[in-house]
Amino acid sequence: MQRDTWVVTGPQIIELDDVRALRVGLVAGRVDVVGRDEPGARIEVHRVVGRSLEVTLADGELRVGYPYTLGGWEGWLDRFKGWRADDRADVHIAVPRDVAARIGTVTAEGLLAEMTGGAQVSTVSGSVVADGTRGLLVAKSVSGDLVVRGHVGDLRANAVSGGVTASGRFGQVQVTTVSGTVTLDAAAARELYAQTVSGDVTVRLPEGLGVTVAAKSVSGRVVVDGEAHTGDGYVTGSVDVVRGDGAVRLSTKTVSGHVTVLRGGPGREGGAV
Incomplete structure (x- = not known):
């Protein structure tokens, strides 16, 4: 299985083809995920503070986050409730509308817009907005x-x-x-x-x-x-x-x-x- 990885330490733009699924795991900062008609994905990293941000593409799944936030999706809230870390990133991600998306944050704010492939969002204390989405939407929060x-x-x-x-x-x-x-x-x-x-x-x-x-x-x-x-x-x-x-x-x-x-x-x- 081919796996491409980028280690991002500051502002950077990455464009990718053949993205069929998206997984995001951020601690602090902000992530915007927006559906678009064009094929492929465009990741715009505006700021990185603390650990380097990792972007990987493997078997059609795009992952944006850190090794400790992308290890597993189940139990996100239990694992990161009370988490203390200074890792912060501001990221804008544009993907095809029908991509299945999973977004997890600790304190980071999140936006999911114009996506039609179904989505899951989880946050501990960050606010999350889903705008103009279609399909099954699953959202979980502690205090956000x-x-x-x-x-x-x-x-x-x-x-x-x-x-x-x-x-x-x-x-x-x-x-x-x-x-x-x-x-x-x-x-x-x-x-x-x-x-x-x-x-x-x-x-x-x-x-x-x-x-x-x-x-x-x-x-x-x-x-x-x-x-x-x-x-x-x-x-x-x-x-x-x-x-x-x-x-x-x-x-x-x-x-x-x-x-x-x-x-x-x-x-x-x-x-x-």
Whole structure:
């Protein structure tokens, strides 16, 4: 298997052909991954502080990061939670839109834009934005905020104290947090599920879109279309209602967070599923 490697110590531009997959592992700094129509990849390294950055291409997979961040993808958050290092890099990567991407950061900020091949992003405390993506998007965070704009397809997001904000035309959405807030703005969807411990949940749907709502909060309030719902003594807020044809299935659970479901919000982003 042919393997090409570049050791980058400062600003540098690398152009490559035959890139079918992307893996990024950064500690601090910033990484932008942008899909493009042109074949091949262009890596623009703007700054490197600390250890040298490594860029490798092997069997169609492009890797950008460090030996200790690119060893394995599973368990990224567990391995780097509490990590202390001064390694910093600012990198812009342009790849074909259909490339499958996996991006991991510790404190670095990340942007994933106009990618259609499905993606996984993980961050410990950096904020990550996915803009105009398609396919299955899997996002994980400890304390960093996850922002998804104009996504088309399925979304799975998990955070501890980081907030999750997502808009688009969804298939299935599954979001879980501990204390992080959840805000979903769905122009279309088949199934929406959100669960938190203390984080508030807000779901916005277009006016007139039919929805089946099953929402529950142990000590928080539940409001659907401006109407507050109360529980049975053990649960402060609880509701099982059908609006319109009930085409969208919405299920939310929280212990102390508040749940708000609104129809008539913005909800106009993204293309057709």
